[in-house]
Amino acid sequence: MKNKIKVFRAMHDMTQEDLAQAIGVTRQTILAIEKGKYVPSLDLAFRIARTFNVTIEDVFQYEAASPITVGID
Amino acid sequence: MxxxxxxxxxxxxxxxxxxxxxxxxxxxxxxxxxxxxxxxxxxxxxxxxxxxxxIEDERTTRITEQAAVRTFQVFWVILCAFSIGAVMQILYIPSFPQEHFTNAASRPPVILGPRLMGFFQLFLLCLMIFLYVAFRIYYARKYGDWETDEE
The missing domain is CATH 1.10.287 (Helix Hairpins)
Structure with missing residues (x-):
């Protein structure tokens, strides 16, 4: 899952801390999402998109890299 | 507070x-x-x-959940293996009970006495804590807890 949070933050002149406070998460979570370490829930993704007044698809791009496998992650 | x-x-x-x-x-x-x-x-x-x-959000909750589930998955196997041994001790019935009552030397050895049982409990307790901390560190690292950036 790719995202453009960093770009939208720059456009809105927001720091990670500002965005984190706006959507009620920690700064570390924003950082983890930006770096692709953590995939946010649908609820959080909506909140991020609404903060920037855009749609989810504008912020997040889904990439089907490999077939879905069931197992221990 | x-x-x-x-x-x-x-x-x-x-x-x-x-x-x-x-x-x-x-x-x-x-x-x-x-x-x-x-x-x-x-x-x-x-x-x-x-x-x-x-401040707890969905990422920190997920780290806690994942660590707890993995700890449980490993721990229950070890706990059951230990418990099976203890149950075998309880279920042991000597073939010739009378001989055991008369001759103390021929009685079956007590493998898990109360003292040893206590040490095993302590070991299991420490193991559970160790497993949880280890899994928590693993998942915290996986979900970017120690990531740094230019900001």
């Missing part, structure tokens, strides 16, 4: 618990420690609800 105040109170409770444990061991009254432990944990949970600057 601030986070630091909470940690101070937890420290005080831990010290009090240690004192109760010491008293309990000295006087050989284990129920005091058991009751004190339950009261202490309930107290800590209650006080924790009053802390205002704990």
């Amino acid at each position: 601030k986070k630091n105040s909470f940690y101070l109170i937890v420290g005080c409770i831990a010290l009090a618990l240690l004192a109760v444990f010491w008293y309990s061991v000295e006087h050989h009254i284990r129920f005091i420690t058991e009751a004190a432990f339950i009261v202490a944990i309930v107290l800590i949970y209650l006080i924790r609800t009053k802390v205002t600057d704990f």
Whole structure:
């Protein structure tokens, strides 16, 4: 899952801390999402998109890299 | 309540618990420690609800959940393996019981005596804590807890 949070933050002149406070998460979570370490829930993704007044698809791009496998992650 | 105040109170409770444990061991009254432990944990949970600057979000919750599930998946196997051994001890019925009553030397050896059982319990307790901490560190790293950036 790719995202453009960093770009939208720059456009809105927001720091990670500002965005984190706006959507009620920690700064570390924003950082983890930006770096692709953590995939946010649908609820959080909506909140991020609404903060920037855009749609989810504008912020997040889904990439089907490999077939879905069931197992221990 | 601030986070630091909470940690101070937890420290005080831990010290009090240690004192109760010491008293309990000295006087050989284990129920005091058991009751004190339950009261202490309930107290800590209650006080924790009053802390205002704990920020928990879905990522931290996921880290905790993943660590707990993995700990359980590993721990129950070890616990069951140990428990099966203990059950076998209980179910052991000698073929010639009369001989065991008359001749002490031929009685089956007690593999898991109460003292050894205590050490095993301690080992399992430490193992559970170790597993949880290890899995928590693993998942915290996986979900970017120690990531840094230019900001």
